[in-house]
Amino acid sequence: MDNKNDSSKSLTGPHFLFVTFPAQGHINPSLELAKRLAGTITGVRVTFAATDSAYNRCMLSIFLPWVAELAREFHIPSALLWVQPVTVFSIFYHYFNGYADAISEIATNDPSGSIKLPSLPQFRLRDLPTIIFRPDAYSFLVPAYQDQIDSLKQEENPKILVNSFQELEEEALSAVLDNFMIVPVGPLITTRADDSGIDDKYKQWLDAKTDSSVIYISFGTLAVLSKKQLAEVCKALIESRRPFLWVIAEKSFRSKEDGEEKEEEGIKSFREELDEIGMVVSWCNQFSVLKHRSIGCFVTHCGWNSTLESLVAGVPVVAFPQRIDQMTNAKLVEESWRTGVRVMEKKEDEEVVVESEEIRRCIEEVMEEKAEEFRRNAARWRDIADEVVREGGSSFNHLKAFVDEHM
Template sequence: MSNDNDSSKSLTGPHFLFVTYPAQGHINPSLELAKRLAGTFIGARVTFAAPVAAYNRRMLSKENVLQNLTFATYSDGHDDGFRPSTSSDKSRQQSSRQYLSEMRRRGRETLTELIEDNRRQNRPFTCVVYTILLTWVAELAREFQIPSALLWVQPVTVFSIFYHYFNGYADTISEMADNNPSGIIKLPSLPLLRLRDLPSFIVPTNAYAFVLPAFLEQIESLKQEETPKILVNSFQELEQEALTSVLDNFKIVPIGPLITSRTDSETNAEYVEWLDTKSDSSVLYISFGTLAVLSKKQLVELCKALIESRRPFLWVVTDKSYRRSKEDVEEKEEEIISIVVSWCDQFRWTDQMTNAKLLEDCWRTGVRVMEKKDEEEVLVESGEIRRCIEEVMEEKAEEFRRNAARWRDLAAETWALQALGGWENELDYCHELLDADRHYVITRSPSLGGLEAMRESEVSYTVKAILANPGNESSWRYLKALYKDDTESWISDPSVSSVCLKVLSRTDCLHGFALSTLLDLLCDGFRPTNEHRDSVKALANEEPETNLANLVCTILCRVDPIRANYWAWRKSKITVAI
């Protein structure tokens, strides 16, 4: 399909293709990651593909993006927007199943066109990143022999629950739902969970249980990969327990928080001006995401609770509920203290799906409503909603705000490390991916002649990237990957040792990656020249050691303090005098 901001200029770096499901909670984090990759990797090109309807509904902004990030479309079969039936649970299930089926069919067709079109124009995709519910994208990537990774936009705890459900715990959970709804279950590496703590799709009686097979398909699709890769929109401090679990051979890497610190759109919108008239921490924010549809009874209860709370609120509702919700509020409130909008800037209001268990018990930043059965419908009454509003805004307001501020600061610290440097742990996978995708294409494409035939040109490309930005570790890692299982060529190729020397001789850049590469060369048997010795000694504040490898480790302990213990360990393992 279409590819905006098109350029005929072919780039030699990796070409990432992002494919997102048309929901705000998928689009926001995937677009943020796409922007980061576009700004991180030298020579990289990033194409961001979303359904036509997502662009028509203004679900993403194309403002203020780098030139190497372009936008493309694919069809989900509903270019004018999908409107599920709301007449009954059964009709909603049927229309949603039809939508997912049509998205698979039309999505494969139009995304195939996009992949083939980029190949014809000599800019093939070298890696695909896709969001939840798009297993057909992973299938397509395998058919085209393109490495892929799943971007899991929910908490990693949710992924672990789904994984364990489909790997031995389905019967236990179903039995608990039927015979002991208030019981407790212990899943590996997760806190104790009750039935209401589990994703609603898992409970057979839930109206959205029909989506469960899609998540089973997601898990099974990952198992078809040799090394399944999952990027999660979380960070270590937020979900320490879940992130320590090992699930088969899945490689799970936290790369969150995938939120932006700026707003590109709607800065002068009416709701922003209205918010500016309110005091801090006084406005309720209500949103049920892109997909959820409230029943008429539930809308009435919610409107009643909001109005009786006598607090200003901003309510973001979907188009299908917008008119009815706005009318309900305005009918019952002469003095308008609220604003109801069909869309607002989701960069300002984080649209991540969260698990209520984490929110209430682990993060301690909110409360959970208690529902009740009303005839055939599960309902949260207005009195219960008011109770929760008062608890959050009054009784436990100070505690919740203090906890939220702590998580905000941890998230901001993680984001700052990513944006300003020191993102080594979270970017390890992305670095490996950069190494792997070019390596994969070179070694798997017969027309290219294999690694040996392509090594000289790839080394030349990589050396140029290193000299342009010596602080980009991915280029150094890729350089070494070009000599995998060929130590003799690694230590004898002058291109490798000379690029180390060139960087070490410069005064306008950091030297850490050049030093670590030189250390690898020395430990593998490289014989340094006097120029190498002199360039290293020039960087030493310490008394120069006779063993050059030891001296390199000593300098690295100083210039790379985050990994000082690692370099000390490397030094302790050096046994050959160089």
């Protein structure tokens, strides 16, 4: 972020430079924040930088702490945009500041136990980010999280803009963490959605369905389901006989029998039965689909962008978390905001799997048994999320106050 000298401030205002990790979960909220600054606050200029060439080189430090170091070197004020909930930031903060041993103790000796962290609800092990209690493919991110928090401590007045809103995480926002100034400015998603964002090939199909009757399924751009897990999802959908729209991107998994295989190939044996009741696509405009009147339920991996989109669209959720922050997001969905239910996993051999009966049970609970309650809660959060980003709303005011500091 670059501030002009006093003689030019009144003419041009502050200039914000966005430097973001080139992955969808980082680019989308960063770009939305940039658009809000440039489009709603007079005198603000924005430059946005995210390069594909940086992707492979930056995988060991995805939070880009060198950006803050460079800003300090040139005496330019900077702020971090945290693209996960405040609750997750607080969990990592406490993990690196005195609670690592306690969490490790639970993981080793009492996997069904729980832990209470300051200004946060009680957490079971399954509610915590996976990388802090079990080794997995993303464990290399632990040092990156620690480097980011350590880097913030070097700031004289560390500021963290968060893709959340005050009303959503009041308890977590009440904590004082090393005098970090945490500023909720979300939800940072594009809220303007209409039929123009929906492809004709599935728009007509959705239009033909009754209100709140369709299951929308997406596990995000990075999560890859095993062949066995794909089969369980297929069986649950076939048994439920409810119309569904399932996004399966071109991702690969490695199976013991067949080596590397595309996810879409993994459902080939079920395809005829699936096509009788639903539709499988490789991509869709997710938020536009969620806003469609026919959608009654979102089966999601609970990535933070998807979780926020479910809240802003007012759609109940079947939470199907895979790793890292998704576990915590799923807890918040089920227990704090009460907009859906979370699947229960089973360990079979060395693989953790959610069985078809459990998936179907959750779908029926959200679509039938507790549908009225979940829809009412989802509609409440939809209305609040709409208010906070409007002029006079909490997130609008927080963002304006942040900019006013640098005018």
